Structures are given as C-alpha cells and as structure tokens.
Amino acid sequence: MTGSERVMVFGAGGFLGARICALLTERGIEHRGMTRSTGDPHRRFDLATGHCYALDALVAMYKPTVIVNAAAATSGDTLALTRGNVVAVEALLSAMQRTANNARLVQMGSAAEYGGAVHGTSQGEDAEVRPEAAYGFTKLAGSELVLRARRNGADAVVVRPFNISGPGSPASTLLGRVVRQVQETDTLEMGSLEAWRDHVDVRDVADAVLAVALTEEKPPPVLNVGSGQAALSRDVVHRLIELSGTGATVVEGRVHAEHAGSSAGSVAWQQADTRLIERTVGWTPRVSLDQSLADTWEEREVGVAQGARV
Secondary structure: OOOOOEEEEEOOOOHHHHHHHHHHHHOOOEEEEEEOOOOOOOEEOOOOOOOHHHHHHHHHHHOOOEEEEOOOOOOOOHHHHHHHHHHHHHHHHHHHHHHOOOOEEEEEOOHHHOOOOOOOOOEOOOOOOOOOOHHHHHHHHHHHHHHHHHHOOOOEEEEEEOEEEOOOOOOOOHHHHHHHHHOOOOEEEOOOOOOEEEEEEHHHHHHHHHHHHHOOOOOOOEEEEOOOOEEEHHHHHHHHHHHHOOOOEEEOOOOOOOOOOOOOOOOOEOOEOOHHHHHHHOOOOOOOHHHHHHHHHHOHHHHHHOOOOO
16 A cells, blocks of 8 residues: 555445445545445446446546445346446446556455355355356356456456345345344244355455555455355354344245345355465454344344445
C-alpha cells in the first residue's frame, strides 16, 4: 500500500460491499461507494442497466487505483442473474478498458462456481468448476470475463469467498432466512440441511478483499476465501437457534421461492483450500463460526432489513 490508493466499490450497499467500505473508512483509505439500490453516502449506478457513457464519466472523474466489484444478483430468474452477474461485469470491464486501464479490478466470485466436491476434501483454485444452478453458472461466466481480461493484460483478480456469514446476513442466505423466520414463527421452514458448507465471516472476507486489492505484488488470478473447515448446515442452523434463545423448531425439505443456489442434493460438500491466499497476502480468518453466529443474532435487525439488491 502506497498511501495514494483511491478505491471504487461497486455493490457498496450490499452485505459484503458495506463491510468493505466500513473497513476502508476505518483504515483511512480514500474510497467511493457505488450502489444500485441506495443513495447517501454512496452514489447510485446500476452496472447492468446504466448507460456506458455515464459509467465512463463516473470512473474517469474519480480516477480509481483499485475497483472492487461486490455487486451481484443472488436471487431471481435466469435473466436477472445473467444481467446482475454477467452483463454487469462486462460493462465494468469495458469502462475500465476505456477510462481506467491501469487500475486493479477485484471481482467477487463465488464458491458456487466450483460446485460440489468429494466429502472430506478441500477445493483449491485449480479445482474443476462444475456449478449446479443458475447462480453458479452466471457467477462463473462473470469470472471468466475477468480472467480473459487478465490474460489480455489487465490487472485483475477473482476472489472466491465460500459461504459468507455474520452480522447483516441478508434473507437470500441460509442464516439470514433463519434470523428472519425465528422472529416471526416458532416453526422454521428450511430446505434440506444435509449440506456441508464452509462458512466465513463477512468481516474476514472484507479483510481478505482489501489485502488482495492493496498488495503491491500482482496477485494470482483466483484466490479462495474461506475458513478451511466445512460444517453441517443442520448443526449451524440449530446453533443459531440456540443462540437466539427462542426454542424454535425446524421443518426441513421446503425450499423457499427465492432460492437461486445449489441444493444439498446437488452440492453436498464444499470446503475451501485457502493456502494460496495465505501464502500470497498473509490472510487467515480470525472470526470463529460460533462468534459469527452469535454476532449474526445480536445484530439481527440489520439482517432482516438487508435485501439482495446491491
């Protein structure tokens, strides 16, 4: 880090983007947040639908040294996911090529791009990508656009977080649904909880993003962010309910209408291999899963209010 960084964050109104902006503020790093769904303190712009000239002007005027794209569509039909996760990425890459070709792009990918793995194994950055649902396919398509730009000379990297947890978890996530339902009913309706997922706290992910964004060395093309330890979704849900003190019960097998991710049946196991990011920028997770769950409940009002649009 040189002290002259200017970071532009797309998706600044979302779950992860808001944490990235908060961390930038905490560290005294100049930044500008862009969001499609909220106003102050950020500026509004929708990468998927905004005019290219307007985007060019925004980027050219700010002159960022780093652009973080944390904007994404996490729910909706295939068209909405394609626009939010593919069209938006192409729009940003095109604008950067015209107006900020020396800036570093940090694109937020997803573990959904990998799909499932053999139980007990960890997925490294060289793992075969086998997404199982529209969300994973569209995130992979966006990542491939970024990796193509990198092969053509761009300073670009894809950061693939595994299941992001923590305070402010939106309703599009498993923990966000639990928080929302447990405040409304004594009986929670969930899909299958047989899946094993690697949960990583949103604050740790934000820390990893900045470590990658601000390193003086050119990072590898893809970097995983996770805890390195899978947990059974059933155990995670029941622990969150225990922390809530509500005594709610769970009925499994009822997939909610907004679900865009992979089912437990199609992706039974995911666990991150995080050795590359540890070697590259020295990042390791600090927030335990239990602490993340406790904080998720303590700050539950944020989680209920926060939606999927960023």
